[in-house]
Amino acid sequence: MRRILVLLTLGIIASGCYSSKTLVGQWTTQSDAGNGTMTFRPDGTFHSESTSSLATLVLDGKYEFKGENLTMQMAAWDVKSKINIHAEDKKEMDAGLREPATMTVSFLDADKLKLMSATGQLTMANRAKK
Numbered sequence: 001m002r003r004i005l006v007l008l009t010l011g012i013i014a015s016g017c018y019s020s021k022t023l024v025g026q027w028t029t030q031s032d033a034g035n036g037t038m039t040f041r042p043d044g045t046f047h048s049e050s051t052s053s054l055a056t057l058v059l060d061g062k063y064e065f066k067g068e069n070l071t072m073q074m075a076a077w078d079v080k081s082k083i084n085i086h087a088e089d090k091k092e093m094d095a096g097l098r099e100p101a102t103m104t105v106s107f108l109d110a111d112k113l114k115l116m117s118a119t120g121q122l123t124m125a126n127r128a129k130k
Contacts, residue, residue: 023113024040026039026127027128028125029125032122033052034057035051044062046063047059047060054083055082057077059077060076060077061075062075065105068105069105071103072100077097
């Protein structure tokens with residue numbers, strides 16, 4: 001009986017640790033820059049869409065999550081804009097998005113997190129309901 005209780009307790013602890021620290025899945029996001037969704041896949045890739053009053057920014061790439069540190073490397077991006085974006089502005093965005101983005105992740109619980117960018121931008125995220 002004692003052995004069963006120990007195994008059950010270890011199983012509960014292990015499942016709790018895993019679920020509370022995984023980014024894998026779809027998240028809804030809110031920030032001063034806009035609202036959107038982020039999907040983190042088990043293979044280390046992500047898809048993100050963020051919409052503001054002027055445009056929707058779509059990002060795809062790879063991510064690495066270690067401890068509290070999230071690094072995202074963009075592989076492709078697109079802007080669906082309500083205004084005309086000049087070629088020079090697109091070049092500047094392209095150069096900026098080629099650099100990896102780093103964030104600190106704080107899990108408030110298994111389904112709610114806070115992301116703080118290296119530049120101080122705060123994004124709140126909630127795990128999307130299935």
